[in-house]
Amino acid sequence: xxxxxxxxxxxxxxxxxxxxxxxxxxxxxxxxxxxxxxxxxxxxxxxxxxxxxxxxxxxxxxxxxxxxxxxxxxxxxxxxxxxxxxxxxxxxxxxxxxxxxxxxxxxxxxxxxxxxxxxxxxxxxxxxxxxxxxxxxxxxxxxxxxxxxxxxxxxxxxxxxxxxxxxxxxxxxxxxxxxxxxxxxxxxxxxxxxxxxxxxxxxxxxxxxxxxxxxxxxxxxxxxxxxxxxxxxxxxxxxxxxxxxxxxxxxxxxxxxxxxxxxxxxxxxx
Amino acid sequence: xxxxxxxxxxxxxxxxxxxxxxxxxxxxxxxxxxxxxxxxxxxxxxxxxxxxxxxxxxxxxxxxxxxxxxxxxxxxxxxxxxxxxxxxxxxxxxxxxxxxxxxxxxxxxxxxxxxxxxxxxxxxxxxxxxxxxxxxxxxxxxxxxxxxxxxxxxxxxxxxxxxxxxxxxxxxxxxxxxxxxxxxxxxxxxxxxxxxxxxxxxxxxxxxxxxxxxxxxxxxxxxxxxxxxxxxxxxxxxxxxxxxxxxxxxxxxxxxxxxxxxxxxxxxxx
Numbered sequence: 001x002x003x004x005x006x007x008x009x010x011x012x013x014x015x016x017x018x019x020x021x022x023x024x025x026x027x028x029x030x031x032x033x034x035x036x037x038x039x040x041x042x043x044x045x046x047x048x049x050x051x052x053x054x055x056x057x058x059x060x061x062x063x064x065x066x067x068x069x070x071x072x073x074x075x076x077x078x079x080x081x082x083x084x085x086x087x088x089x090x091x092x093x094x095x096x097x098x099x100x101x102x103x104x105x106x107x108x109x110x111x112x113x114x115x116x117x118x119x120x121x122x123x124x125x126x127x128x129x130x131x132x133x134x135x136x137x138x139x140x141x142x143x144x145x146x147x148x149x150x151x152x153x154x155x156x157x158x159x160x161x162x163x164x165x166x167x168x169x170x171x172x173x174x175x176x177x178x179x180x181x182x183x184x185x186x187x188x189x190x191x192x193x194x195x196x197x198x199x200x201x202x203x204x205x206x207x208x209x210x211x212x213x214x215x216x217x218x219x220x221x222x223x224x225x226x227x228x229x230x231x232x233x234x235x236x237x238x239x240x241x242x243x244x245x246x247x248x249x250x251x252x253x254x255x256x257x258x259x260x261x262x263x264x265x266x267x268x269x270x
Numbered sequence: 271x272x273x274x275x276x277x278x279x280x281x282x283x284x285x286x287x288x289x290x291x292x293x294x295x296x297x298x299x300x301x302x303x304x305x306x307x308x309x310x311x312x313x314x315x316x317x318x319x320x321x322x323x324x325x326x327x328x329x330x331x332x333x334x335x336x337x338x339x340x341x342x343x344x345x346x347x348x349x350x351x352x353x354x355x356x357x358x359x360x361x362x363x364x365x366x367x368x369x370x371x372x373x374x375x376x377x378x379x380x381x382x383x384x385x386x387x388x389x390x391x392x393x394x395x396x397x398x399x400x401x402x403x404x405x406x407x408x409x410x411x412x413x414x415x416x417x418x419x420x421x422x423x424x425x426x427x428x429x430x431x432x433x434x435x436x437x438x439x440x441x442x443x444x445x446x447x448x449x450x451x452x453x454x455x456x457x458x459x460x461x462x463x464x465x466x467x468x469x470x471x472x473x474x475x476x477x478x479x480x481x482x483x484x485x486x487x488x489x490x491x492x493x494x495x496x497x498x499x500x501x502x503x504x505x506x507x508x509x510x511x512x513x514x515x516x517x518x519x520x521x522x523x524x525x526x527x528x529x530x531x532x533x534x535x536x537x538x539x540x
Binding site for chain 2: 022024060062063065066067068069071072073075076091093094095096097098099100101102103104106107108111112120121122123124125126127128142145146147148149150151152153154156157158159160161164167168171
């Protein structure tokens with residue numbers, strides 16, 4: 001999806017909401033567990049009931065891969081189910097040397113047909129560049145993530161006087177010049193004190209912001225930030241929407257949660 | 271595979287050779303391309319012809335995933351084909367927050383049945399720990415990789431006076447205490463000047479060492495290192511073995527290359 005169509009979708013839906021698809025067998029509604037492909041049935045119903053209020057869906061590869069080889073078929077079907085006016089974000093956090101990175105890009109953009117991917121920058125330029133070469137495909141590079149482990153390396157100060165996550169932003173921007181793809185960053189909502197700094201450092205790139213809800217990030221605080229006002233925050237919520245109910249009404253309850261979130265976003269930003 | 275069995279395998283085969291399985295359709299022998307599953311036919315023949323000289327095989331997930339959903343079935347069949355006296359290393363470079371990391375661990379260790387995985391440490395402790403909780407499963411954490419991009423972040427100096435890749439080693443060792451899994455590190459053979467330092471810093475952990483051959487690393491230099499003498503280097507060679515010939519004799523020529531490498535290792539180390 002190109003930038004203009006994504007912006008149009010944001011305006012049309014008055015939303016910045018991205019729904020994370022993290023299916024876990026123990027948490028699925030009981031009546032779905034006997035289906036041939038419970039993860040697909042679950043995700044398809046969630047997508048259908050919430051798509052009017054969301055501008056992106058983010059299937060998390062780990063949960064699908066935990067099914068073993070059939071998981072990638074499920075993933076493909078789920079990605080196919082995401083409406084064209086929503087960004088489909090492959091939350092895969094890939095990162096490897098050049099020729100392997102190119103293979104991962106082919107897997108996610110060509111074979112699975114996703115619009116976007118999350119990338120781990122540890123191995124540097126050649127692990128990111130092959131993704132940026134795809135026209136109008138999106139690469140969200142991990143900068144400062146929402147988890148406790150972010151302190152171990154991401155927040156470490158370099159002797160150049162800049163923390164690692166800032167160096168990642170600086171370098172990624174450099175690599176993305178003259179590329180056909182769209183660069184964004186992952187920045188956790190639990191790091192609210194750094195998120196505006198990240199947004200400025202990223203030269204107003206789109207930020208994929210997980211961490212609202214189960215992980216403890218505060219939506220109201222996030223909505224007061226410049227990146228929300230600029231409509232450049234892709235606010236990702238997973239567990240608190242998709243597991244709003246584990247009963248037969250799960251899709252309806254997920255929709256209610258999505259509506260609440262979209263209303264909160266819409267009333268402050270649009 | 272536990273440590274004792276791996277050491278026994280190294281002694282029995284007088285080898286430290288790991289063969290990287292990086293199938294690419296353009297490089298496969300023509301006569302295989304019409305098979306139902308050319309990647310499987312290719313890898314199965316390579317494994318069969320070289321297993322007597324290797325102590326590990328390392329299928330690289332990117333290349334299998336580039337096939338789309340069927341790739342994971344191929345991957346499962348290839349991993350099943352790796353003999354029990356060889357370590358099967360899932361070169362997947364996963365790394366995500368705790369609950370997702372646990373799902374990736376389940377995917378690779380339980381569903382695919384691999385002995386080992388490569389991990390990207392960017393997101394810190396909770397992205398690595400779930401893998402270390404598996405009894406006798408191996409986690410090779412990226413430290414200093416063989417690619418050019420290693421300079422971007424891995425070699426950056428922290429203000430604590432230590433480069434990032436050393437901090438990764440220090441932290442990973444801390445996390446692995448009292449865990450049931452086995453910790454190792456990935457250290458590129460192109461970084462020969464740092465590899466003994468990495469080995470010491472890792473408290474003599476096994477190092478998975480790619481970069482010999484197509485990437486320019488020097489086998490003789492590596493074999494003179496302490497980690498080779500200690501039989502703690504898992505020397506990974508991919509393209510120069512598996513693409514030794516693209517004719518019908520590819521498996522035989524791969525075997526010849528594997529024999530050459532095993533002989534070089536054996537004559538200096540055993």
